[in-house]
Amino acid sequence: xxxxxxxxxxxxxxxxxxRACHAACRHLGLDTDARHDxxxxxxxxxxxxxxxxxxxxxxxxxxxxRTGGGSQAGGAxxxxxxxxxxxxxxxxxxxxxxxxxxxxxxxxPDRAGLNAFIRARFGPHWSCIPLDVDALTDPRCITDxxxxxxxxxxxxxxxxxx
Numbered sequence: 001x002x003x004x005x006x007x008x009x010x011x012x013x014x015x016x017x018x019r020a021c022h023a024a025c026r027h028l029g030l031d032t033d034a035r036h037d038x039x040x041x042x043x044x045x046x047x048x049x050x051x052x053x054x055x056x057x058x059x060x061x062x063x064x065x066r067t068g069g070g071s072q073a074g075g076a077x078x079x080x081x082x083x084x085x086x087x088x089x090x091x092x093x094x095x096x097x098x099x100x101x102x103x104x105x106x107x108x109p110d111r112a113g114l115n116a117f118i119r120a121r122f123g124p125h126w127s128c129i130p131l132d133v134d135a136l137t138d139p140r141c142i143t144d145x146x147x148x149x150x151x152x153x154x155x156x157x158x159x160x161x162x
Contacts, residue, residue: 010053017056018048024063034088038062041095041102089142090134096149105156118145 025035036046042062043055051059094114101109108116114133123129126141136142 014053014056017053017060021048021056021060021063024060028063028088028091030088030091034092037092038095041099089139089146090136093133093136093142093145093149096146096153100149100152100156103153103156105152121148 025038030038039048039051039059040046042059043051045051045055048056048059097106097109097114097117100106106113111133115131118133118136119129122141122144125144130136133145136145
């Protein structure tokens, strides 16, 4: 006879997934506020207590760098996986861009679209424009991008998650 699934085994799996999410956040250097921003952008929920196993799995995939792409992106199961950005402020830029894409506010919600946006919006104002957003190092430039994306998000009718 097969093993009967009980609420306690489901609870234990859920707690293990929450612990794994917390460990991934520590590894990425995300503080509580940044973690909540990522949780809201990925699942729409600020608390992991409110997430089911599917939401927790999606959050864990995102934190472990298995994000991006759609069915046309190629790769395993129709997805192209990107490593997480090297710094928390750059990950916030990706999270804001992703939220704008989910709201339908972008013509190109992919990484190439984000890089094109940065070149078009800030090219005339900055002395040097990197080819990829993850190569940004100047804190003033990163702050400019975050402010612009937050303003765009505010204009779509819903402010960035607090």
